[in-house]
Amino acid sequence: MRNSLRFKVALFFSVLTIALLLAQALGVRALAEAQEEKLIAALIRDDMASVLKSYEANPSLLPPFDVRMNGYVSGADQRAITLPATVGNLPAGTREIIIDGREIHVAIASLGAAGRYQRLYRVYDFNIYEKHFKEVVNALMAGTGLFALLTIWLSFGLSGLLVRQVAGLARQVKTLRLGESAPIQPGKYDETELAGLVEAFNDYHRRMAEMMAREKAFTGNVSHELRTPLTTIKTSCELLDQDAAIVGKSRARLQQIERAADTMRELADALLTLAREDSARDVEPVAMASMIETALLPFADRLAQKGLDAAVDVDREIWVMANRSALAIVLSNLVDNAVRHTERGRVQFRYADGWLHIEDTGVGIPAHALARVFDRFYQAGAPRTATPGVGIGLSIVNKICERYGWGVEMDSEAGKGTRVSIRLEVVNRRGPGS
Structure with missing residues (x-):
């Protein structure tokens, strides 16, 4: 199924623009998340430096000692958060842990000369900030989707402007084809x-x-x-x-x-x-048996000389829709081809299931040549054994059948004979006046 040029241009621009918008949105999101982490790390680092300096200068400001954690626990805000005991085994540094479904940052540092026996656990909760950040990112992605829809609409509009002259040229060419000179x-x-x-x-x-x-x-x-x-x-x-x-x-x-x-x-x-x-429209009902008998008349002497029987097993009440002259040429060429390549036996005509079959008991056609028998000037026989002819009869038959929409098929076996079948539409079985 063919698509219009406008559709292809619009589809190309839409896909390209949407891909670029999506790549830009994902890049901005990744960059924003990286910057967020850097900002949180900087805030924690500056806060810890200030807290440690104030605690070392005035130890009375230290929060209560937590025996379970073996250190001091303080929070950056007023909300009290109970740390799990496993945090006490973590080395110094900043860690992210999940408490009650929330992401919590914990900064661990050593206090005074006592080293690891006096540790400070500083708790930071940035959930509100991170929630707002995710809302901004989601709004950015939603905006990207809206821009994608707008891109599709604009692409179809712009593609119409791009191909309008191509469509106009096609209309003028069609006018020429219809007779405009x-x-x-x-x-x-x-x-x-x-x-x-x-x-x-x-x-x-x-x-x-x-x-x-x-x-x-x-x-x-x-x-x-x-x-x-x-x-x-x-x-x-x-x-x-x-x-x-x-x-x-x-x-x-x-x-x-x-x-x-x-x-x-x-x-x-x-x-x-x-x-x-316009010759394909010049068709009329013709009597099939009568056409065959007329086509056989010029070959009566050749049939008699070779002792061939001509059997016409076609109901005389069968009428087909065809161009009379064209069908006469087809039958004449097929009869000539059958008689020329048959030395004994018969040439038989029969009509069944919408197909007219012309069968002979001649030399047949080799399998390798069967596909080319309708080619112009092609002859299946070898040069020494070829029968008279120039190889255009079957080509003419094929061209006429193509012009009038008649199906044509050929079956043959070397040494046994050939059958040519032509698809012809039956008008009725009693003639045009019935």
Whole structure:
């Protein structure tokens, strides 16, 4: 699933900005916590220096001696805190302990010449200060979240401004595709890259228009040059058909020439139709069995010469939705391919579950060549054993099936035969008038 350019730009800026905001908030929080610890350590150090100096100068100021702690215990505030006995075993210095769920700092120092026998325990409670500090940090993180939401909104707004000209270019290109012939004006776009893209597209559009004009002229010329000799052949056949002196094999040959002329005319019409962009809409209900029988007529002599049976196991009431000329080309190429590669046996047509199957008992196709049989000019046979042909019949079949949305599949086994299957939509089983 594709996302719009605006969405991608907004997502990129949002993620980048939120990541930077989050990194900044976490960095500020870590720095603030470190500074907090340094501030508490400095306060305790200065207070202890002042207390020890005053106690040594005037021992009467010493707090009561605590036998359980084997030292003097004093508090930095008025609240009395009972220290656990384990604190008495700690060395001198500042420690953090948890009492009644609160974090308490205890500074331990020695007094006078008595050394370790006269210790001072100074208790500090910074919980109120730390609580306010956490509230400030939480407010900072909440503010970061609000800025993140604001960033997302701003990113979508700014991305819309950034890609608005790209969207405008897409609309103009669509207008050109729908038939607008005027080139896009690059002066409407401020960005250098977009102006360059417009110029490149205009050049491409101009060359495509010239190529299509040449192709239309070519197809028109081909149509005229093909129809003129075919009309002459058809007219000559009609005149000769009125000659009573032409009988037997000569009349049969004359009829073959007339059918070949009709087939060539239909082929030219179909190929010119395929050259038109809207040809995929030229479809109608056609009788499947009748189309197959018509496609087999030009190959009657070759089938008889090889002794091949042509079996049409298709219900005459089956009608399919197709372009008549295009389907005739497909069937003609498949019949020609089957007859050319089959020396004995049969060529069978059958319709089942929406698929028309054309099966033969010919030489088959090697497994390594099966994937390339629809490639243009590709021939599966070796050069010495290849049958006549230039390798474009199956390519034409594949192109026509792609144009009209007909599925085409091929199964084959060397030495046993080939089956080509075409997916055709059934209109009904009684014809268009039922």
